Amino acid sequence: MHLGLAIDGEAAGSFENDVDLVGVGVHMGGLRLANFKAVDIQEEARRLKDAVLLQLLRRKAGEGRQVPYIHAAMLRLRLPPDETHTYIAVGMEPLTLHSIHKARGATFGEVQGREVVSRYGDLRDEHAAARLNACLIDISFREMLRLTGEDRVSFLHGMVTNDVKRLAEGEVTYAAMATAKGALVADMRILRRSNDLLVDVEPGCARAVEEFLRKYLISEEVEIFDTSTEFALLRVLGPEVHRIAAAAFGHETPLPGHDHFIQIELDSGSAWLIGAELGSNRGVDLLVPRAQLAAAFEKTVHAGETLGLRLAGFDTLEVLRVEAGIPRFPQDMDEQTLPLEANLERAISYEKGCYIGQEVIARATFRGHVNRKLIGLAFGAMEPKRGSELYRNGKRVGFITSTVRSPARTTAIGLGYVHRDSLEPGTRLDVADYPPGAIVHALPFADSADPGDAA
Numbered sequence: 250m251h252l253g254l255a256i257d258g259e260a261a262g263s264f265e266n267d268v269d270l271v272g273v274g275v276h277m278g279g280l281r282l283a284n285f286k287a288v289d290i291q292e293e294a295r296r297l298k299d300a301v302l303l304q305l306l307r308r309k310a311g312e313g314r315q316v317p318y319i320h321a322a323m324l325r326l327r328l329p330p331d332e333t334h335t336y337i338a339v340g341m342e343p344l345t346l347h348s349i350h351k352a353r354g355a356t357f358g359e360v361q362g363r364e365v366v367s368r369y370g371d372l373r374d375e376h377a378a379a380r381l382n383a384c385l386i387d388i389s390f391r392e393m394l395r396l397t398g399e400d401r402v403s404f405l406h407g408m409v410t411n412d413v414k415r416l417a418e419g420e421v422t423y424a425a426m427a428t429a430k431g432a433l434v435a436d437m438r439i440l441r442r443s444n445d446l447l448v449d450v451e452p453g454c455a456r457a458v459e460e461f462l463r464k465y466l467i468s469e470e471v472e473i474f475d476t477s478t479e480f481a482l483l484r485v486l487g488p489e490v491h492r493i494a495a496a497a498f499g500h501e502t503p504l505p506g507h508d509h510f511i512q513i514e515l516d517s518g519s520a521w522l523i524g525a526e527l528g529s530n531r532g533v534d535l536l537v538p539r540a541q542l543a544a545a546f547e548k549t550v551h552a553g554e555t556l557g558l559r560l561a562g563f564d565t566l567e568v569l570r571v572e573a574g575i576p577r578f579p580q581d582m583d584e585q586t587l588p589l590e591a592n593l594e595r596a597i598s599y600e601k602g603c604y605i606g607q608e609v610i611a612r613a614t615f616r617g618h619v620n621r622k623l624i625g626l627a628f629g630a631m632e633p634k635r636g637s638e639l640y641r642n643g644k645r646v647g648f649i650t651s652t653v654r655s656p657a658r659t660t661a662i663g664l665g666y667v668h669r670d671s672l673e674p675g676t677r678l679d680v681a682d683y684p685p686g687a688i689v690h691a692l693p694f695a696d697s698a699d700p701g702d703a704a
Contacts, residue, residue: 342362342363342364342390343364344357344363344364344365344366344387344389344390345389345481345539345542345543346387346389346542346543346546347364349543349546349547350366350369350387353369353560354369354370355367355368355369355560355562356368356369356562358563358564360390360452360453360563361451361452361453361454361579362452362453363390363392363452363453364390365390365452365562365563366386366387366562366563367562367563367564368561368562368563368564368565369559369560369561369562372564372565372568372656373656374559375559375560375561375562375564375565376561376565376568376569376655376656376657377656378487378557378558378559378561379486379487379530379561379565379569380487380488380530380657381487381488382487382488382489382556382557382558382559383485383486383487383488383489383490383492383493383553383556383557383558383559384485384486384487384558384559384560384561384565385483385484385485385493385546385549385550385553385558385559385560385561386483386484386485386486386560386561386562386563386565386566387483387546388482388483388484388534388566389481389482389483389539389542390452391449391450391451391452391477391482392449392450392451392452392453392454392455392475392477393447393448393449393450393455393475393476393477393479393480394447394448394450394455394458394459394462394473394474394475394476395445395446395447395448395473395474395476396445396446396448396462396471396472396473396474397444397445397471397472397474398469398470398471398472399470400469400470400471401445401446401471402414402416402441402446403469404462404466404469404471405439405446405448405462406601406602406604407465407602407603407604407605408426408461408462408465408604408605409424409425409426409437409439409604410424410425410426410427410588410593410596410597410598410604410606410607410610411423411424411425411439411596411597411598411601412598412600412601413439413441413446414601416439416441417441418441418442418443419441419442419505419509419510419511420440420441420508420509420510421438421439421440421441421507421508421509421510421523421524422438422439422508423436423437423438423439423595423596424436424437424438424439424596425437425588425593425596425597426458426461426605427587427588427605427606427609427610428584428605428606429605429606429609430606430609431587431588431606431608431609431610431613432584432585432586432587432606433578433582433583433584433586433587433588433591434457434458434461434584435450435451435454435457435458435578436450436451436578436582436593436596437449437450437454437458438450438523440510440521440523447476447480447536449482451577451578451579453579454578454579455475455477456475459473459475465605478539479538479539480536480537480538480539481536481537481538481539481542482534482535482536482537483534483535483537483542483545483546483549484525484532484533484534484535485497485532485533485535485549485553485558486525486527486530486531486532486561486569487530487531487532488531489556489557489558490504490531490532490533491503491504492556493549493552493553493556493558494522494533496552496553496556497548497549497552497553498513498515498520498522498535498549499513500513500522504522504524504533505522505523505524505533506524507524507525507526508524509523509524510522510523510524510536515537515541515544515545515548516544516548517537517541517544517545518537518538518541520535520536520537520538520541520545521535521536521537522534522535522536523535523536527566527569527570527573527575528569528570528572528573528574528575528693529573529693530569530573535549567651567653568653568654568655568656570651571651571652571653571655571662571663571664571694572655572657572662572693572694573692573693573694574592574623574625574664574692574693574694576591576592576593576623576650576664577651580650580651581623581650581651581664582623582650587609587610587613587619588610589610589613589614589619590619590621590622590623590666591623592622592623592692597610599611599614618669619669620668620669621647621666621667621668621669622666622667622669622672623650623664623665623666623692624664624665624666624667624672624689624690624691624692625662625663625664625689625690625691625692625693625694626639626649626662626663626664626665626678626687626688626689626690627660627661627662627687627688627690628652628660628661628662628663628680628683628685628686628687629660629661629683629684629685629686630659630660630661630685631661631685632652632653632654632661632663633649633652633661633663633680633682633683633685633687634649634652634682634683635649635650635651635652636648636649636650637649637680637681637682637683638680638681639665639667639678639679639680639681639687640678640679640680640681641671641676641677641678641679646667646668646670646671646678647665647666647667647668647671647678648665648666649663649664649665649680649687650663650664650665650666651663651664651665655694658694662690662694663687664692665687667689671689672689673689674689674690674691675688675689676688676689677689
């Protein structure tokens with residue numbers, strides 16, 4: 250979360266202005282300053298090694314003003330005695346549309362160092378809209394890389410588990426990136442445009458993916474850019490997505506499927522509609538230059554108001570994701586996970602040539618099983634803790650990775666890894682410090698019967 254730092258005993262107070270933050274020749278985007286806690290600057294600075302400290306002249310802070318920033322190493326800078334300074338430590342990357350969401354009653358959270366909208370109100374209403382009508386979700390917290398150069402396709406093809414060479418312009422594929430030992434680096438969505446490849450990843454993953462790519466980039470003509478600050482995504486999800494898209498984007502023809510995207514023209518410029526799905530929930534992602542995000546958001550909201558479009562947050566996405574049995578990196582899979590353990594078969598091509606990690610993945614495929622698999626878990630009325638260990642007959646057989654309370658069910662549900670000997674649906678498992686225990690459930694949960702109480 251953001252931490253406010255005060256100097257000379259002056260509390261930071263509450264800033265309600267949008268301030269344009271500019272570093273030494275580096276534009277840092279927009280940040281909403283609000284509700285900061287006053288702490289001792291010297292003590293806090295010792296604990297925030299990687300924080301960037303932003304110097305604001307409190308009485309001069311105003312909308313659109315450019316202010317410098319100070320790194321932790323520069324704390325000994327002498328300050329003019331006649332001015333009151335307030336220091337703000339940025340602990341996460343704020344949403345570009347923070348002030349817009351806040352004005353609409355949003356509450357906020359954090360995922361992998363990036364701010365997200367948690368929800369706008371009642372989770373039941375947001376969930377119902379996604380399943381029965383349509384909802385709009387700001388997913389601009391996701392990160393994106395851009396690859397250019399003559400060898401971009403062949404290079405990325407050899408770095409991921411799916412077939413990049415077969416992609417035509419306007420096509421999309423889901424893929425994973427693995428180490429030589431077959432363990433995951435990240436999962437991703439790859440878009441092929443005429444002059445580049447876009448790699449869409451979970452928040453907090455762009456740096457690891459970029460570093461992994463650069464490790465193997467030797468003589469290929471490829472350039473890699475982190476474009477997370479240049480592009481942003483909005484998602485419209487639900488059975489009425491076609492009507493919303495037609496009203497908001499003027500797109501009357503069939504929307505692209507999950508493996509295609511199309512370029513469209515908005516009032517603010519070019520954008521791209523990408524087919525999206527979350528299990529049985531169909532939708533579309535709108536990719537826009539980040540500078541156009543606010544205009545695209547407001548236009549979609551305005552166009553969808555009379556059609557029942559509802560704003561939704563990350564909490565709704567998580568419920569839908571777990572219901573669909575879809576893992577999220579690094580929540581349900583990490584650097585210790587093999588793609589087949591996480592049910593990522595759809596991310597793997599068994600017909601393409603060599604890629605990093607292929608030998609391990611092929612060996613597991615030939616063997617016909619892995620020792621553990623991601624599976625659904627039904628709990629009691631309350632959620633157990635993420636990471637809780639699972640037992641069967643006193644023997645540890647797995648652990649929990651995700652838990653949610655779905656408005657469509659009477660019990661909590663979740664995902665977790667379970668040993669292959671205990672994967673049969675209906676198998677009862679004990680959960681550490683959670684008396685109701687768990688029941689193994691086939692995936693997906695969505696559109697299946699309520700699993701019932703595990704107790």
